[in-house]
Amino acid sequence: MKQFLLKFGRVIDPASNRDGVFDVLLRDGRVSAVEPQLPAPEGARSVDARGLWIAPGLIDVHVHLRDPGFPEKETISTGLRAAAAGGFTTVAAMANTSPVNDRPEITRYMIDRSRAIHAATLVPVSAVSKALAGAETVDFEAMAEAGAQLFSDDGIPVDDSRLLKRALERANRLGFAISLHEEDRSLSCNGAVNAGDASRRLGVIGYSDEAESERIRRDLTIALEANAAVHIAHVSTAESLDLIRAMRIKGARVTCEVTPHHFALDDSAALTWGPNAKMNPPLRSRRDVDAIGAAIEDGTIDMIASDHAPHDPQSKHMDHLAGLFGPGMAAPHLSADDAAEFARAANGIVGLETSLGLALALVHRGLISASRLISMMSAAPARLLKLNRGRLAVGDTADITVIDPDVEWTVEPDRFLSKSRNTPFRGMRLKGRALLTIVAGEIVYDGRKSAA
Template sequence: MKAILLKGGRVIDPASGIDEVCDVILRHGEIEAVEALLSNAPDDANVIDVAGCWVMPGLIDPHVHLRDPGFPEKETIASGLRAAAAGGFSAVAAMANTSPVNDTREITAYMLERAKGVRAARLVPVSAVTRGLRGVEPVDFAAMIEAGARMFSDDGIPIDDPVILSRALEEISRLGFATSLHEEDRALSRDAALNAGEVSKRLGVSGVPVSAEAERVRRDLALAIGSGAAVHIAHASTAETFDLIRAARHHGAHVSCEVAPHHFALDETAALTWGPNAKMNPPLRSRADVEAVHEAIRDGTADMIASDHAPHDPKSKQMDSLAGYFGPGREPPRLDHELANIFEHAANGIVGLETSVGLALDLVHRSLIQPARFVAMMSLNPATLLRLEAGTLAPGAAADVTVIDPNLDWVVEPGKFLSKSRNTPFAGRRLRGKAILTLVGGEIVYDGRKGAVR
């Protein structure tokens, strides 16, 4: 493999304390050097001019649904990893809610084997906490780690039994790994479709109160404080959740949390335009909660940004029944009982791998965070959570690198996604900043200058 010289970019590597214009040399799948601008390139190097761009450790998404095995109409490992590379991600953590569930060594092995044949982002398996995501019988944690799992989560389904969860947290933490929790009190959220508020009332659909998230967070953080276990709060979305996390850290809890771009870029009113393509769990919240997400990002309560990439086909989103009622320029409908029921049964989630960077860079452009914090939230901190030797450009590290043009203007066009699904409320949105190169192990797996995966 020929060496690569990334020439003249702004190198941002919080782990090494670097934020300056440098050259980066990649050789034999590793970072060879980050140096002051070279007058002469190595004779064997392919020189890529990245002046005006940011060069950073490969981005890592700690929360992605690849739907494989089980749902090829939504996504496959191949399409999902290519979409990830196009979004600037060198690695993604694939959640366990596949069919069959990733609760055995065999399913983990299947996922990793499928990923081997794809020249794109790396796949990091996330094991279920309980068999079949049923919240009753724990998986064999040690066996799943040996098979390649790097985190545990029943994401999409909360673990209701506190005894089961407490024992799992302690054992997983003893083995040196973290547990990611989907925080939802199903007694409060059952059959709800949107955030409880004016929008859910306007559309005539059921609403889920913010307490459905916050009350479960309260319980689980108490368990974390008591056990000392490493707990990660997935897709935190309410002001009260962030207050609880701050308080738990003050009392010694080992807790991290992620926020999703849709929770800091949209509020509940997006459902008036996009209908089921703005339906997710947890739901889009009030403007006050969006501001709370911004503050959590600003003050460091939110450790990382995760897409919660959740691809769905139009049938799962009930678009055959509901598409005609929603869209830009349409008057929001008042759904009758039958249509409201259909809306409530539409699948939750949106695609996010190919829009996350552009949406997150808006935080930088608005001065909510600095570029180094952007890199920490999207590379270094996810690497730490997933126990990966990644998130740095230090010599000897794997040559996983993302190059971003922070000022590239572009418009979200779902028809051009490499994901198999198109369920997004960001269609037509103009964004500023995009990944133009993604390298994994020193190999270019996405070249946005040509607009294609190699």
């Protein structure tokens, strides 16, 4: 019998309404007891968790693991190890792989591959439309049967309203939501950064905030009519948040996520970091960042998701652009050639290994409680993915993240377990990180060995 005793930790389990110092006993992969004091059973390994948080395992509903198809960026193996190092016990892997996850064989490949790896658990996200082409829906029943727990064409918006309506009805009949990448491409114009000060200073095409909010307006109207649950991925603008609030009052069943980069950075970061601060949706204005902070505080935003999007330097056009950007350098006004290169640079940044540290700043700043943070990073994601996780009650699967909330560390991309290094957080000092990541009672990441 395998036993594991975590002593004197602060157990933060919003789903059980628990926040206090407890001992937690794990036995045979499950939570066996949570009590103010437990004697160590014979043969049990014991960990002194004084000063540490013991939380239900963190869950990220939005990651790109690039497998199958792009081993130069990430693989299921490197991605799940990076997830474990970031404190995640479960991640939902988006469908824009090559081939696209639009048929059961791909879903089964992802699950089989992940089971061979001693790290975080993978939950496959099925595409909504075949080849993400927006013309024909996938076989929702077959994809759910193969193991998909969420549906999304993420990376690309679903443009066809009728297809979206049909897809929402089918996914909802199976009990699953659709996660929507909200972008009206006739308004975003393939913009490289947010339309405003940053796009003007760089001399590149701007991506307007209406490109997101106008599409959210359409999609929430469709979802309300269909009485279907929808999830808004990486919400980034003040108007989008106002729309979500208004449509909830009308009865729309909508959840939403925000990424750490959208609450931690504004569009001025693109002036320093160039392609490593380029993503879709882009970093927004200070006003939007403030609105996101308020929406985290008032509960409009349900969860935090990394949108982990690894890219190799070639895809980011770093050979051409790297020399133009950097800390301490004046923001360049790009030549037409450089602006074109910048526009072609792939969108996205890695996030699995910085997400928790950036999110903990919300607690350190006093914006939200520790319990609310764990709810946003575990209980709420578990509900969206229909997982029996995100809670630490007796009998639950022992997926646990032990967090040191106070340790200070510096983001060093060269030490990431992810294969990619594309981050605008290089050199940033963060406070707090995962110390132990436990999946079904087994340690899959042990940060005590690599203390800062």
